[in-house]
Amino acid sequence: MPENVAWARTCAAALVAQLDCTLEELEEVKLVVSEAVTNCIIHGYENQRDGRIVVELALYEERVLEVAVIDYGRGIEDLEKAMQAGYSSDPERTGMGFVFMRSFTDHLEVDSAPGKGTKVKMVRDFGQRDRQALA
Amino acid sequence: MLAALWHWSREGQVVRLELKVIKDTLLVQIGGELDILAADRIRQEIDRVMQARKIQKLILDLEEISFMDSAGLGVILGRYKKISAVGGKMYIVRAHPGIRKILELAGVHKLVTLCQDEKEIISL
Numbered sequence: 001m002p003e004n005v006a007w008a009r010t011c012a013a014a015l016v017a018q019l020d021c022t023l024e025e026l027e028e029v030k031l032v033v034s035e036a037v038t039n040c041i042i043h044g045y046e047n048q049r050d051g052r053i054v055v056e057l058a059l060y061e062e063r064v065l066e067v068a069v070i071d072y073g074r075g076i077e078d079l080e081k082a083m084q085a086g087y088s089s090d091p092e093r094t095g096m097g098f099v100f101m102r103s104f105t106d107h108l109e110v111d112s113a114p115g116k117g118t119k120v121k122m123v124r125d126f127g128q129r130d131r132q133a134l135a
Numbered sequence: 136m137l138a139a140l141w142h143w144s145r146e147g148q149v150v151r152l153e154l155k156v157i158k159d160t161l162l163v164q165i166g167g168e169l170d171i172l173a174a175d176r177i178r179q180e181i182d183r184v185m186q187a188r189k190i191q192k193l194i195l196d197l198e199e200i201s202f203m204d205s206a207g208l209g210v211i212l213g214r215y216k217k218i219s220a221v222g223g224k225m226y227i228v229r230a231h232p233g234i235r236k237i238l239e240l241a242g243v244h245k246l247v248t249l250c251q252d253e254k255e256i257i258s259l
Contacts, residue, residue, distance in 0.1 A: 002172040006148050009202075027202070027233050034204040038171045094212055096205040096241050103240060 001049050002041060008055050008069075009033040015057050016065055021126050028104040029065065029124060035097040036069035036120045042093065043082075044073030044118055063127030072117040079112055137188070141180060151199065152177055154184050160192040160257055161185060166199030169207030178210050182217065191223040194253045198229035208241055215246055224248075226256050 009030040016029045037053060045051030056068040076082045083098040102108050107123035137156040142149070150173045151166035161184055165177060185193065193214060200207075211227070218225045226248045230238060238244055250256060 002170075003148070005171055006168060024233060030202060031204055031237070034170055034202075038204065038206055041171065094205050094209045094241060096208055099240065100205060100237070 002038075004053070005034055005037045005041070008037045008053075011055070012057055012065075012067060015059055016126075018059070019063050019126050021063075025124075025126065029067075032101045032104050032122055032124075033067060033069070035100050036067070036122070039097050039120070040069060040071035040073065040118070043076070044071035046074065063125070063130070065124045065126065067122045067124075068119060069122075070117065070119045075114040075116050075118055076110075076112040077114050079110060083110065137184075139180075139184075141176075143176070148172055150177070152180060154180065156184065156188050156190070157257060159188070159190055160194065161188065161190040162194045162196065162253060162257075164196040164199065166201075168202040169200050169210065170202065170204050171206040174206045174210050178213060181210075181214055185214075185217060189221075190218065191221070192256065193218045193223065193225045194256055195225070195227050196229050196253065197227060197234050198231070200231075200234055203234055203237060205241075208237065208243070211238075211243060211247075212241070215243075226250055226253070228253050228256070 012033040013026050013030050016026055033055070037055065040051065040053045041047060051071060051073055054070040058066040085099045086095045101120070101122060105122040106125045106128070109121040110118065112118040139154045141152040149167050153164040155162040163181055167173065169177070184190065195211065215225050227238070228250045229252065230249060235249070
């Protein structure tokens with residue numbers, strides 16, 4: 001349900017807030033989670049309200065956040081096309097979802113099978129800067 | 136001047152939408168989180184006034200937006216297409232840095248003029 005998008009991004013932000021990160025970084029985490037969950041609703045389940053979406057959030061000691069967003073909907077036929085900037089199967093959408101996910105994470109991985117669903121995995125390394133400074 | 140104010144809440148998410156018409160200019164103030172949940176209603180209300188009042192200048196005030204994703208971006212780009220189709224112009228005012236970053240990443244700043252406030256636009 002669209003109502004759950006805000007809930008998902010708020011949970012992710014609450015987890016990341018434990019880290020010493022900037023407000024801007026927190027907003028970026030909210031954005032990528034929002035994009036991934038919105039994709040599940042619009043594309044995975046074509047706006048049906050009873051689809052199951054799983055959001056997995058893991059925070060590692062090195063200040064690394066791992067997010068997995070999984071749906072069991074229709075899946076993506078042409079993944080390469082779907083991930084292009086400006087591409088969307090819906091005329092009211094901008095096709096910027098994957099662009100934002102890629103721009104605001106350090107790693108983005110998408111597994112999808114038509115008729116089975118899609119798993120989006122994103123990694124954001126908040127400790128990268130600290131480790132670079134120490135090196 | 137015609138003015139209308141909507142304030143609605145769904146599942147604890149509050150959205151504020153204020154529309155003001157001054158001659159052929161529509162000033163839209165949006166507050167709250169602009170995502171998939173809010174997008175449809177905002178789109179409908181703006182389109183209704185744009186069509187009924189033959190709007191030529193559309194000004195979006197984004198100062199009170201606390202969050203925006205690509206669904207919100209869709210509202211902005213969709214309204215840009217509509218106002219351009221009738222020969223009008225669109226402006227965005229008071230977009231804070233986080234929102235500005237999203238607009239720039241999507242290339243909206245190349246299509247729509249981003250301004251500090253609406254005063255100079257209304258007097259144009």
